[in-house]
Amino acid sequence: MKNQRNGLVYSAPITLWLTLLFVAPTLIVIIYSFLKKGIYGGVEWIFSIDGYNFFKSSYFLKVVWNTVEISVVVTFLTVLIAIPVALYIATSKYKNFLLFLIIIPFWTNFLIRIYSWISLLGNNGLLNNLLIKFGLEPHQFIYNKFAVILVSIYAYLPYAILPLYSAIEKFDFAIIDAARDLGASKMKAYMKTFLPNIKPGIITATLFTFIPALGSYAIPKLVGGNDSQMLGNVIARELTITRDWPKAAAISTILTIITVIFIIVLSKYDKDHKGGKV
Amino acid sequence: MNKKKFSMNIFILTLVFLYLPLVVLIVQSFNSGKGVSWDGFSLKWYDELFNHSARLWTSFKYSILIAVTSSIISTAIGTLGAISLQWYSFKHKKYLQVISYLPLVLPDIIMGVSLLILFTSIKFKLGLFSIFLAHTTFNIPFVLFIVLSRLHDFDYSIVEAAYDLGATEKETLTKVVLPNLMPGIISGLLMSITLSLDDFVITFFVAGPGSSTLPLHIYSMIKFGVSPVINALSVILIAGTIALAMSTKKIQKYMVS
Amino acid sequence: MYFDVSIDTFKIYIVRSGIMKQGNIKIDSISKSFDGVEVLKNISFEIKGGEFFSILGGSGCGKTTLLRMIAGFIEADKGAIYLGKKDITHLSPNKRDVNTIFQTYALFPHLTIYENIAFPLRLKKVKEAEIDREVKKYLELVKLSEHANKYSSQLSGGQKQRVAIARALINKPKVLLLDEPLSALDAKLRQHMLIELDNIHEEVGITFVFVTHDQQEALSVSDRIAVMKDGEVLQIGTPNEIYESPANAYVADFIGETNFIEGEVVEVEENFAYLESTSYGRIKFELDKEVMVGQYVKLTIRPEKVKVTKSKPRYLDDNDNIFKGKVEEMIYSGFQSKFFVTVGNQLFSAFKQHVDFFEEDAETIHWKDEVYIIWDSADSFLLEVI
Numbered sequence: 001m002k003n004q005r006n007g008l009v010y011s012a013p014i015t016l017w018l019t020l021l022f023v024a025p026t027l028i029v030i031i032y033s034f035l036k037k038g039i040y041g042g043v044e045w046i047f048s049i050d051g052y053n054f055f056k057s058s059y060f061l062k063v064v065w066n067t068v069e070i071s072v073v074v075t076f077l078t079v080l081i082a083i084p085v086a087l088y089i090a091t092s093k094y095k096n097f098l099l100f101l102i103i104i105p106f107w108t109n110f111l112i113r114i115y116s117w118i119s120l121l122g123n124n125g126l127l128n129n130l131l132i133k134f135g136l137e138p139h140q141f142i143y144n145k146f147a148v149i150l151v152s153i154y155a156y157l158p159y160a161i162l163p164l165y166s167a168i169e170k171f172d173f174a175i176i177d178a179a180r181d182l183g184a185s186k187m188k189a190y191m192k193t194f195l196p197n198i199k200p201g202i203i204t205a206t207l208f209t210f211i212p213a214l215g216s217y218a219i220p221k222l223v224g225g226n227d228s229q230m231l232g233n234v235i236a237r238e239l240t241i242t243r244d245w246p247k248a249a250a251i252s253t254i255l256t257i258i259t260v261i262f263i264i265v266l267s268k269y270d271k272d273h274k275g276g277k278v
Numbered sequence: 279m280n281k282k283k284f285s286m287n288i289f290i291l292t293l294v295f296l297y298l299p300l301v302v303l304i305v306q307s308f309n310s311g312k313g314v315s316w317d318g319f320s321l322k323w324y325d326e327l328f329n330h331s332a333r334l335w336t337s338f339k340y341s342i343l344i345a346v347t348s349s350i351i352s353t354a355i356g357t358l359g360a361i362s363l364q365w366y367s368f369k370h371k372k373y374l375q376v377i378s379y380l381p382l383v384l385p386d387i388i389m390g391v392s393l394l395i396l397f398t399s400i401k402f403k404l405g406l407f408s409i410f411l412a413h414t415t416f417n418i419p420f421v422l423f424i425v426l427s428r429l430h431d432f433d434y435s436i437v438e439a440a441y442d443l444g445a446t447e448k449e450t451l452t453k454v455v456l457p458n459l460m461p462g463i464i465s466g467l468l469m470s471i472t473l474s475l476d477d478f479v480i481t482f483f484v485a486g487p488g489s490s491t492l493p494l495h496i497y498s499m500i501k502f503g504v505s506p507v508i509n510a511l512s513v514i515l516i517a518g519t520i521a522l523a524m525s526t527k528k529i530q531k532y533m534v535s
Numbered sequence: 536m537y538f539d540v541s542i543d544t545f546k547i548y549i550v551r552s553g554i555m556k557q558g559n560i561k562i563d564s565i566s567k568s569f570d571g572v573e574v575l576k577n578i579s580f581e582i583k584g585g586e587f588f589s590i591l592g593g594s595g596c597g598k599t600t601l602l603r604m605i606a607g608f609i610e611a612d613k614g615a616i617y618l619g620k621k622d623i624t625h626l627s628p629n630k631r632d633v634n635t636i637f638q639t640y641a642l643f644p645h646l647t648i649y650e651n652i653a654f655p656l657r658l659k660k661v662k663e664a665e666i667d668r669e670v671k672k673y674l675e676l677v678k679l680s681e682h683a684n685k686y687s688s689q690l691s692g693g694q695k696q697r698v699a700i701a702r703a704l705i706n707k708p709k710v711l712l713l714d715e716p717l718s719a720l721d722a723k724l725r726q727h728m729l730i731e732l733d734n735i736h737e738e739v740g741i742t743f744v745f746v747t748h749d750q751q752e753a754l755s756v757s758d759r760i761a762v763m764k765d766g767e768v769l770q771i772g773t774p775n776e777i778y779e780s781p782a783n784a785y786v787a788d789f790i791g792e793t794n795f796i797e798g799e800v801v802e803v804e805e806n807f808a809y810l811e812s813t814s815y816g817r818i819k820f821e822l823d824k825e826v827m828v829g830q831y832v833k834l835t836i837r838p839e840k841v842k843v844t845k846s847k848p849r850y851l852d853d854n855d856n857i858f859k860g861k862v863e864e865m866i867y868s869g870f871q872s873k874f875f876v877t878v879g880n881q882l883f884s885a886f887k888q889h890v891d892f893f894e895e896d897a898e899t900i901h902w903k904d905e906v907y908i909i910w911d912s913a914d915s916f917l918l919e920v921i
Contacts, residue, residue, distance in 0.1 A: 006366060010359065013355045018381075021393065022415055028395055028399060104519075115496070116303045119306060126302060249391075255387075259388075439643070442606060442634055
């Protein structure tokens with residue numbers, strides 16, 4: 001009884017809900033970014049591209065640059081670490097147990113995980129106390145770019161390990177032996193057979209790291225400094241403090257566009273290079 | 279094997295990296311002093327956590343309330359949606375596929391900001407209900423994909439058999455489809471509860487004054503630097519999470535058998 | 536004993552003649568296309584109430600589509616289907632008095648065998664006591680009473696199928712549809728289940744529509760068979776009719792194995808005619824249809840009707856066709872041997888059962904032997920005029 005009517009009944013609740021509470025808000029944001037800022041906050045229904053003026057401000061451009069830079073560095077390092085970790089787990093006898101070990105910290109509250117680094121990295125924190133004990137100079141480990149990158153890697157590592165583990169688990173390691181049998185060195189065998197075949201896993205890991213990093217708010221707010229404010233913080237400030245809604249909406253729209261472009265580029269890359277050339 | 283040793287070393291380093299801050303937290307929670315240096319063993323922060331933190335427990339209560347309600351609703355909506363995508367065709371199917379995928383890949387902050395702007399522009403009061411709406415919204419796509427992946431392996435012939443033997447659509451759904459889909463539905467439910475309890479960013483934007491969830495409360499505690507109680511709370515949360523994870527595994531094992 | 540589970544009780548429940556009349560199916564000008572490909576091309580035929588009717592054909596011929604259409608899972612583009620007097624063309628499956636046995640049995644994994652069989656009755660809100668009676672009765676019918684509280688994952692393929700049958704029959708449908716029910720079973724079990732199906736059909740008496748690609752299955756249990764190819768019905772008849780009098784070369788070749796002979800008609804008598812074959816000469820054949828001199832015709836002769844001998848047989852009459860040939864290949868199967876003999880430029884297949892009747896049969900034939908092949912002209916079948 002695959003008739004049209006039943007399909008409509010099943011799909012109605014979800015379609016309605018997501019349209020009202022996801023699609024509509026997103027559209028409203030885009031519309032608001034093209035309106036004029038209201039005097040007391042909010043908007044006036046007059047067309048204006050003032051919201052996008054932030055492109056002219058060097059401060060905002062710096063923030064955009066910081067956001068992209070930090071996100072790229074975090075993603076690169078996270079995925080880089082995640083690959084051997086996932087490889088080790090997938091090829092181990094105790095894979096389920098090891099996976100469980102990796103996931104437990106993941107299950108603790110996100111803010112707690114950020115907070116746990118504050119007492120380590122803080123100016124009166126454990127790390128600095130140890131340095132002093134060994135007679136070394138205390139160092140600024142927190143409220144800067146270093147802290148944001150470190151804590152971000154800490155936060156997103158499990159997101160990268162899981163999809164990579166999933167992809168590696170399906171990989172037939174006999175292929176590497178076959179490649180070596182045909183004359184490739186160990187390094188070459190890995191580069192030319194292993195990496196291309198786990199590409200979907202790498203792509204997913206990249207996706208699940210870069211995008212949350214791009215939209216970071218809590219991490220830069222709690223452990224970041226002036227050199228590491230990200231787009232998320234700016235949006236929040238414009239919304240709640242400066243009350244320049246069109247600007248907040250504009251930045252949010254730009255962030256959305258960057259994300260969507262990134263997703264499209266990644267999925268195209270996945271499709272074009274399906275087989276992986278040798 | 280060179281490669282094996284290398285990856286094992288990275289793995290161990292990673293484990294250390296992941297657990298070190300948590301271990302420090304746990305140790306610090308028993309530190310009677312406020313600072314980093316060890317002042318002696320004490321349970322006073324736990325005492326303060328349990329006996330003098332009324333607002334914290336209120337926010338915890340709200341977190342549970344919202345997690346349970348939003349996950350029930352989102353599981354129901356998401357499950358029906360997954361069924362529609364797997365077995366039916368309708369005009370807006372492609373549209374639905376897109377809008378149920380996007381929330382999974384867009385950063386939380388975009389959803390938080392857009393919901394805030396939506397609520398304010400229609401003069402909808404921010405409070406527990408707005409948090410509930412937001413949580414249900416971000417939970418639905420997760421439930422949908424979990425249930426949908428279960429449906430991919432679902433033997434559709436038992437659905438046809440049910441029709442064949444005289445069942446109506448509703449009877450087929452309740453007596454045949456849902457019982458066999460239960461593991462996926464439970465997975466979706468648990469995932470939703472977890473996401474809801476843990477959410478900070480979206481909740482931060484759509485919460486009203488006076489309505490607070492545990493993550494929001496933790497955030498304000500961190501911002502105001504009321505540190506040692508947070509340590510104790512962290513330990514409780516970590517222990518609770520592990521306990522929950524263990525029991526969930528047991529439940530899932532039970533269901534599979 | 537609370538109830539009597541003998542076969543006679545069954546027959547009391549099912550009033551045979553009444554059910555039989557209501558259980559006849561009329562397929563009327565049914566057509567169906569998928570993605571521009573015509574899967575069923577204007578099909579019309581009737582299935583008599585109470586028959587064991589098989590639809591036979593290779594993959595892609597449309598037989599499963601047709602079956603699913605009778606069940607109600609697919610809607611026809613054109614045409615109508617009648618069950619008894621009722622037009623069921625647009626009825627949803629749960630409203631048709633037709634039940635299906637699925638290829639993978641489709642048992643409900645979350646219910647016990649008992650509950651699986653009880654399922655249709657629970658839908659009808661039958662009283663608990665009666666459900667219990669009926670389920671136990673059908674469990675007896677399919678000989679699974681001790682397994683009532685098991686789950687389908689604990690059963691073998693054959694047992695699962697029997698549960699599916701009980702579950703479908705408890706509804707007392709007018710027609711039972713079977714979609715290649717034996718294909719998932721191994722060879723020995725298949726034969727056993729086929730006999731069981733036949734027995735159940737005897738006991739229950741309703742129409743069975745059986746879809747298969749295995750011509751042996753169809754031949755052994757059917758009252759009538761419909762042979763399908765590419766969305767069309769090529770022939771409908773009893774197993775004997777289909778085998779001995781195939782409508783065309785495809786049917787002849789699909790059912791069992793056969794030899795084809797082509798040639799120009801050179802002489803016509805009252806009951807027989809002669810054709811000149813290019814490879815081996817004059818052949819006498821029985822006139823199953825009318826032909827004229829000069830026409831090209833195609834005959835078929837079944838291998839078991841072709842005799843192979845080393846020495847020229849003594850008992851021949853002028854109705855026998857006899858040719859010399861060389862054994863190209865032989866396949867020994869214990870109870871019979873298959874010979875492939877070249878006569879002229881054609882390869883003949885002949886089956887010989889190892890039963891010693893005449894002296895000639897006692898000879899052993901070897902590969903590359905020079906042999907005679909003989910058949911009676913009454914045994915060939917005139918297929919068509921080319």
